Each structure stands twice: as structure tokens, then as C-alpha cells.
Amino acid sequence: MHIYIKNMVCNRCITAVKNELEKLNANIRSIDLGEVEIEEDLSPQELTELGITLKQLGFEIINDKKGRLIEQIKNEIVYVIHHSESILNTNLSFWLADKLHYDYTYLSNLFSEVEGTTIEKYFIAQRIEKVKELLVYDELSLSEIAEAMGYSSAAYLSSQFKKVTGFTPTYYKSVKENKRRKIDEL
Structure with a gap:
């Protein structure tokens, strides 16, 4: 079962x-x-x-079958971004179509209809969540994070980060560090 x-x-x-x-x-x-x-x-x-x-x-x-397919799309994206050691080296649409054995246009239309957003926006949101996590860990520079996450440059990552969150990566990191310091002072 x-x-x-x-x-x-x-x-x-x-x-x-x-x-x-x-x-x-x-x-x-x-x-x-x-x-x-x-x-x-x-x-x-x-x-x-x-x-x-x-x-x-x-x-x-x-x-329902459609709900399962939507969840599979999300799970594949979450896995490749948060749990995989390798970055996605191919086009997202080709990768998902191959992974799930469905035409990408069908997947895209179904996802947008059910979720009210596009697969691409969901993918970007997940990437930005991972970037936030890496920024807070403070183990990699922004350039290293950009490379690890498959961005063409740190500038492109910064631009996309600001578009999604409203903050620059540097500002986001400083706010998180200040909150951590306040907690440590307790």
C-alpha cells in the first residue's frame, strides 16, 4: 500500500x-x-x-492524483535544493519532466492552477531559503554560496535575494547576527 x-x-x-x-x-x-x-x-x-x-x-x-503530483514536484525541488550535494546542472523544466515522467507544460499548468504560483517561483523561493540558511551559518562567503547554489554570480544571487526578501544578503545576515547576540546575552 x-x-x-x-x-x-x-x-x-x-x-x-x-x-x-x-x-x-x-x-x-x-x-x-x-x-x-x-x-x-x-x-x-x-x-x-x-x-x-x-x-x-x-x-x-x-x-487525489493531482495532489500527489503537486507534492512530488515540491518534494523533488526541496530534495535537490536542501538535501542533495550536487546542484541542478540542467534546466529545471527538463529535469522535472524527466524525473516525474510528465510533459513539463502539463506539470507547470497543474502546479500554477493548484498552488497559485509557478514552479519557477517555488524553486526560487526554496533556493532563497537555502541561501538564508547558509548566510546564518556564516561558513561561506556570498560568492561561495552563489557557486554552491548554482548562481552565475554573487551579484545575481544578491539581486534575486533582494527581489524575494526585500533585503540584501548582507543586511539579512547582520539582522540575524544581532538577534543571535541578544539571545546569547540572556
């Missing part, structure tokens, strides 16, 4: 879902972002209980 779950974005999410399935004594074959495969079918009552529990944790079972 495959169960598709919305809002799984990290390893802690996988652990939380796994714990809930173990409470139901489900034998898990595999568990990835957005998808769980268990050996036997859950009863309708168990599936309902699981749905209620997962909703309390911020997740949601996806029952």
Missing part, C-alpha cells in the same frame, strides 16, 4: 510519520519525502486515525 503525505520536507518529518505508522504496527517497506510504502493495507479505520494524527502534526494524506 502506498500512502502519499503532504508537507513532508525533511528527515524529522520522515521520523514523525514513521513513528505514527509504527504505533499502528504497520510494516514499512520504504519511506521518503511525501511517500510511504507499507506491506499490508491499513483498514479504513486505521487510515482515518492516521490521517487525524498526521493532520495534528502538520501533515495531510493526499488522496
